[in-house]
Amino acid sequence: MTVQTAATKNNQIITESVQQAKGKDRGIRRGTLIGPMIAFVVFMGLWQFVPMILDIKPFILPKPTDVLNAAIQDWNLLWPAIQITITESVIGFILSAVIGIGISILLASSRILEISLYPYAVILQTIPVVAIAPIVVIWFGSGFNSIVMIAFLIGFFPVVSNTLMGLNSVDKNMGDLFTLYNASKWQMMWKLRIPAAMPYVMSGLKISCTLAIVGAITGEYIAGIGGGKGGLGYAITVAAVQLKTPYLFACGISGAVFGIVFYLTVSWFSRFMLSSWHESAMKVEK
Incomplete structure (x- = not known):
């Protein structure tokens, strides 16, 4: 008892x-x-009432209600601009993901290739995008193609860097086990190194998706075109020239909202890929 x-x-x-x-x-x-x-709520309240109390003009600091009204009034211009920027960013991100992961696997498969080519990827990342953009415009012409290329270039390096780090961070004991069973180099790559690198790959994709949006909007400043075909970057430029500050804020906030949604989508995909076996994603699921 x-x-x-x-x-x-x-x-x-x-x-x-x-x-x-x-x-x-x-x-x-x-x-x-x-x-x-x-x-x-506190931030929005301060933003709404401080300009009213200090009598700040809308063209200097618009209130949230001014921004909302501008978005509604110019929705026929804002929504097409959002769609164009989304398309450019997503295509640039997909290119950076596919090409970046492919090149990382190629570099990780040969130490000589990694030593020879990886420094040039670092150099490409250190060059400011505003310096590369005019060259891209000369090569690909102004408009959609150049903007996608700029979005690809700015989102490319994080994917390569993180994926290569993951491929080179395989547990030594697991590598010795594969060697003991006479696994070939490519068997070790596809069955050990790539699965082990997946958390690093997903981290690189999370960084790349936000940078792709920055690259697309930056590209639109330089290579954007009008006639209803410009994205958010072009819309921001026009709004600034015309002193349409509320609409400028609406464009900027739209880009930020898209960035958040894009990042959350990639994060969801990361949890989907890792939740069944990796501790970091399993903790998120709990």
């Missing part, structure tokens, strides 16, 4: 501890939602 009573008490203690831990997790989750919401 004494042993059974002690075991029962231990089970009760464990159950209470688990329930307390779950309660703490729920409290933390509520805090992660409530905190940002309160901060957002």
Whole structure:
């Protein structure tokens, strides 16, 4: 009876501890939602009332209501610009992901290739995009093709850097095990190194997706065209010239919202790929 009573008490203690831990997790989750919401409401309130109190003109600092009205009034211009920027960014991101991962696998397969070619990828990243953009325009012409290339170039290096780091960070014991079983170089690449590098690849894609948007909008400043075919970068340039500050804010906020959605989409894909086996994604799922 004494042993059974002690075991029962231990089970009760464990159950209470688990329930307390779950309660703490729920409290933390509520805090992660409530905190940002309160901060957002406070920020929007200050943004709305400070210009009213200080009598700041809308062309200097528009209120949120001014920005919303401008977005509604010029929606026939804003929505096509958003669609164009989305298309350019997504295509540039896909190119950077596919080509970047492919080149990383090629470099990781040969130490000589990695030593010979990787420094040039670093040099490409260190050159400012505003310096490369005019050359890209000369080669590909103004408009869509040049903007996609700029988005690709600015999002390319993070994919290569992170993927190559992951391919070169394989556990030594696992590598020795594959060698013991006489695995070929490509068998080791496809069955060991690439799966082990997936967390690094996903980190690179998360960085690249946001940089692709920056590259697309930057490219639109330089290579954008009008006539209803310009993206958010071109729309921002026109709004600034015409002192349409509320519409300028609407364009900038639209780009930011798209960036957040794009990043969350890639993050969801990362969790989908890693949640069944990698600890970082499994913790997110909990």
